[in-house]
Amino acid sequence: MxxxxxxxxxxxxxxxxxxxxxxxxxxxxxxxxxxxxxxxxxxxxxxxxxxxxxxxxxxxxxxxxxxxxxxxxxxxxxxxxxxxxxxxxxxxxxxxxxxxxQCTPLFIAAFTKRNAGCCIHTHSQWAVLITLLLEQLPSNATLFEINNIEQIKGFGRGYQKQGNLGYHDTLRIPVIENTPHEEDLTESLEEAMDKYPDTYAVLVRRHGIYVWGETVHKAKTQCESLDYLFQLAIEMKKLGLSWLSDIA
Amino acid sequence: MxxxxxxxxxxxxxxxxxxxxxxxxxxxxxxxxxxxxxxxxxxxxxxxxxxxxxxxxxxxxxxxxxxxxxxxxxxxxxxxxxxxxxxxxxxxxxxxxxxxxQCTPLFIAAFTKRNAGCCIHTHSQWAVLITLLLEQLPSNATLFEINNIEQIKGFGRGYQKQGNLGYHDTLRIPVIENTPHEEDLTESLEEAMDKYPDTYAVLVRRHGIYVWGETVHKAKTQCESLDYLFQLAIEMKKLGLSWLSDIA
Amino acid sequence: MxxxxxxxxxxxxxxxxxxxxxxxxxxxxxxxxxxxxxxxxxxxxxxxxxxxxxxxxxxxxxxxxxxxxxxxxxxxxxxxxxxxxxxxxxxxxxxxxxxxxQCTPLFIAAFTKRNAGCCIHTHSQWAVLITLLLEQLPSNATLFEINNIEQIKGFGRGYQKQGNLGYHDTLRIPVIENTPHEEDLTESLEEAMDKYPDTYAVLVRRHGIYVWGETVHKAKTQCESLDYLFQLAIEMKKLGLSWLSDIA
Amino acid sequence: MxxxxxxxxxxxxxxxxxxxxxxxxxxxxxxxxxxxxxxxxxxxxxxxxxxxxxxxxxxxxxxxxxxxxxxxxxxxxxxxxxxxxxxxxxxxxxxxxxxxxQCTPLFIAAFTKRNAGCCIHTHSQWAVLITLLLEQLPSNATLFEINNIEQIKGFGRGYQKQGNLGYHDTLRIPVIENTPHEEDLTESLEEAMDKYPDTYAVLVRRHGIYVWGETVHKAKTQCESLDYLFQLAIEMKKLGLSWLSDIA
CATH class of the missing domain: 3.40.225.10 (Class II aldolase/adducin N-terminal domain)
Structure with missing residues (x-):
């Protein structure tokens, strides 16, 4: 001012x-x-x-x-x-x-609960397809997990933590169920933030994803890295490859 | 003037x-x-x-x-x-x-029968593939249906109706058969408009799609949303996922 | 001058x-x-x-x-x-x-044998994949055929003929075998032109395609239309759909 | 200066x-x-x-x-x-x-061991998927091989050799295992260079690829050609086509 x-x-x-x-x-x-x-x-x-x-x-x-x-x-x-x-x-x-x-309360949740400097909401098809594939699973349908892919190092270790994830760390992105009115997602988004305090993103089933970061730079590059991993995971699925592996 | x-x-x-x-x-x-x-x-x-x-x-x-x-x-x-x-x-x-x-009479149909302000005709491969997949079905081969995907909210509820479709609404796009001469599609396009008065688009088998809207903005964004849904639906098919689901 | x-x-x-x-x-x-x-x-x-x-x-x-x-x-x-x-x-x-x-003698063949005004050679992956799929077939491995797709109307009826192909016409693109030295393709390209005098393109197995037209406009738009059809045909193959159908 | x-x-x-x-x-x-x-x-x-x-x-x-x-x-x-x-x-x-x-020591390896003028490191998804597919094989999991594709001619024959690979030559790209810290790849990258002295690229499992060349022009066009071949190879895999064939 x-x-x-x-x-x-x-x-x-x-x-x-x-x-x-x-x-x-x-x-x-x-x-x-x-x-x-x-x-x-x-x-x-x-x-x-x-x-x-x-x-x-x-x-x-x-x-x-x-x-x-x-x-x-x-x-x-x-x-x-x-x-x-x-x-x-x-x-x-x-x-x-x-x-x-209608995304406003969701952006505000990232700003107030996680001190984010930027929040991005996309309807990426790869994100939507991941949530649809998880929905088919009998268990674990509310968590996307992948490990042992270099691009995972593009994510911070978590809220108020220093440094980035390592190659062998498992990246976990929670999934919340979609609602008819987007602002009604706020409560479950905040619950997912509470349950997974270190996540920088929440998938919304059949809808897309919210990704944030301390800065525009971090929010954008984490959003790019996630989209890369979702696209890769869809191609892995088509080729019969597992998202999780136990490389030492 | x-x-x-x-x-x-x-x-x-x-x-x-x-x-x-x-x-x-x-x-x-x-x-x-x-x-x-x-x-x-x-x-x-x-x-x-x-x-x-x-x-x-x-x-x-x-x-x-x-x-x-x-x-x-x-x-x-x-x-x-x-x-x-x-x-x-x-x-x-x-x-x-x-x-x-040759599209002229089809554009005119959207303008006169639906008071559209803009009409877009594409040969999108996703649209063509949807019509080819439907052709394989014993029934329902003249209607593309999808529900419970957020992007459906990108469509108006219909001709002279207020507001947009909701998340749980089923988006229905009729399919008409192609003809050797494009202007000969006019009659069946108009029939599809009569049968599905609230649709903003008609698929043409093995050919593409016509999408319209009250304004350029609405025609273009509805055309983008449809192409998004067609591409998603093709990927869903490859991954064995259903276009319709009965989420409450 | x-x-x-x-x-x-x-x-x-x-x-x-x-x-x-x-x-x-x-x-x-x-x-x-x-x-x-x-x-x-x-x-x-x-x-x-x-x-x-x-x-x-x-x-x-x-x-x-x-x-x-x-x-x-x-x-x-x-x-x-x-x-x-x-x-x-x-x-x-x-x-x-x-x-x-090394393409020079092949371009010259299109200019002298077909009076072309422009010739385009691409390594399009869709073109290469089509030739690989045809190679697997016991018969007909030297001809790509597709019909009843609107985009086929993007091609002229043939050398010194008026008008374009119709929706129900079958587009046929011959395939020649690749050679270690590109200029050695000239003879088989010319043979394919003689055997299929109305084609505006020749596929080269495991290599790409040559597409020509009377003008730059026609060569480019025929090349685009072919690439569209090749990509569509690969997607059709993945979805179990046939390239030829007997719609009246 | x-x-x-x-x-x-x-x-x-x-x-x-x-x-x-x-x-x-x-x-x-x-x-x-x-x-x-x-x-x-x-x-x-x-x-x-x-x-x-x-x-x-x-x-x-x-x-x-x-x-x-x-x-x-x-x-x-x-x-x-x-x-x-x-x-x-x-x-x-x-x-x-x-x-x-962290790539610095790897770039330096290409410059000092191979006299490269440019080295490019990508996280290309096609490269990563190739390494994941190879990982599934009981043997040969540390070498990508493809032959009889024209684009292979985009690669030089090797270090201090004249000319480019031919159409019938097999392109071989070694794969090394990823490490938590990128600089720790240096030793295995140098080993792969020693074992495959003529390669212009090394794949890194679940990570990406390093590609070099005597000039920026050669490094970039070899990197493009490789990415083309990796994408093609993934599509071939989806379509049930083999990467190696015994065409004369």
């Missing part, structure tokens, strides 16, 4: 919050990320979303837009500290004629 | 109809969409097409051009109100040395 | 033959096409090639270059009328420190 | 080593290559790496960066002749706040 105004004082819907010539400003970065995610097939047909937190401020892609065409002016902004009532969301800046994303 | 001329008065093949510095003008938007569709594999080898309606005016991609190289000057324009004889198409603007698309 | 010089008179390796500000000049078009083909996976790792004929002049991509980085200065030029001895190729223009493509 | 300074004399971390207006300078070329490799899925989620040698100087991509966003300023530089103690790496230029790549 270089202007010295409080949010409430600044006129015209706080548009200064999303205007910056810095390419790394969240309001510029979210559209750039979404263009990239569209080419990766993660946010097809207005699906998915992305949010960045800068201290108390949260920047959010809106609902229902073509993600590869998103502009800074389409970004919602809210202050975490003002969200005292989960039923009554308060926005500092709302783009005219757009709707806020 | 800001110039105040009627179409008939304006000289030189009504080229003013396709000249605009507005990137959202249909004559600029159709080439941009077609470039994008070419990269998605939807309009390979001059296949497929796109049309946008602006009130009474209809803008159409021509036949037989490389879709990723299309220019505004290649666009046909007609007035819906002038198409009284389906055997005698009247164009306000015809590009020199090109041929009108 | 707007300068009025003969090829022999013009100095400096006839570089004027490959210098033009016209984006449609063959020396500009070949690099643009090769960039596009590289993104399609057709000319990976210096594989494949492209040639355009303008009356008596033939423009050729060189051997061994990274196709997505090719420049006009890399283009070879020869005059068809000067190629009287197939063992002694005469070039009007040779780029310094490059080697002519 | 056009400035006439020795490395030690030049101030400010030898930044002049990575500043050049020449697009072919290693410090410009590595970021351009990495952008391309990211789109090919080779360096997803900060995985993989690339190094170029210019006489005694070695330019290296750093650890842990988003490869499609890399800049010249992110490049490490070292002098081969100064690396007398493998436990104590000496860098001429280290980017502030980045870490050197």
């Amino acid at each position: 270089a202007t010295g105004k409080t949010y409430e004082e600044s006129a015209e819907n706080n548009d200064h919050l999303i205007r910056s010539s810095d390419s790394q400003h969240p309001a510029n970065l979210i559209p750039e990320l979404c263009r990239k995610f569209w080419t990766l097939g993660w946010v097809t047909g207005t699906g998915g979303g992305t949010s960045i937190r800068d201290n108390d401020l949260v920047y959010l892609a809106p609902s229902g837009v073509q993600k590869e065409l998103m502009k800074s002016e389409d970004i919602y902004v809210l202050a975490l500290s003002q969200q005292t009532d989960p039923k009554k969301r308060i926005y500092l800046r709302s783009p005219p004629s757009l709707k806020p994303s | 800001a110039t105040g001329k009627t179409y008939e008065e304006s000289a030189e093949n009504n080229d003013h109809l396709i000249r605009s510095s507005d990137s959202q003008h249909p004559a600029n938007l159709i080439p941009e969409l077609c470039r994008k569709f070419w990269t998605l594999g939807w309009v390979t080898g001059t296949g497929g097409g796109t049309s946008i309606r602006d009130n009474d005016l209809v803008y159409l991609a021509p036949s037989g051009v490389q879709k990723e190289l299309m220019k505004s000057e290649d666009i046909y324009v007609l007035a819906l109100s002038q198409q009284t004889d389906p055997k005698k198409r009247i164009y306000l603007r015809s590009p020199p040395s090109l041929k009108p698309s | 707007a300068t009025g010089k003969t090829y022999e008179e013009s100095a400096e390796n006839n570089d004027h033959l490959i210098r033009s500000s016209d984006s449609q000049h063959p020396a500009n078009l070949i690099p643009e096409l090769c960039r596009k083909f590289w993104t399609l996976g057709w000319v990976t790792g210096t594989g494949g090639g492209t040639s355009i004929r303008d009356n008596d002049l033939v423009y050729l991509a060189p051997s061994g270059v990274q196709k997505e980085l090719m420049k006009s200065e890399d283009i070879y030029v020869l005059a068809l009328s000067q190629q009287t001895d197939p063992k002694k190729r005469i070039y009007l223009r040779s780029p310094p420190s490059l080697k002519p493509s | 056009a400035t006439g300074k020795t490395y030690e004399e030049s101030a400010e971390n030898n930044d002049h080593l990575i500043r050049s207006s020449d697009s072919q300078h290693p410090a410009n070329l590595i970021p351009e290559l990495c952008r391309k490799f990211w789109t090919l899925g080779w360096v997803t989620g900060t995985g993989g790496g690339t190094s170029i040698r210019d006489n005694d100087l070695v330019y290296l991509a750093p650890s842990g960066v988003q490869k499609e966003l890399m800049k010249s300023e992110d490049i490490y530089v070292l002098a081969l002749s100064q690396q007398t103690d493998p436990k104590k790496r000496i860098y001429l230029r280290s980017p502030p706040s980045l870490k050197p790549s």
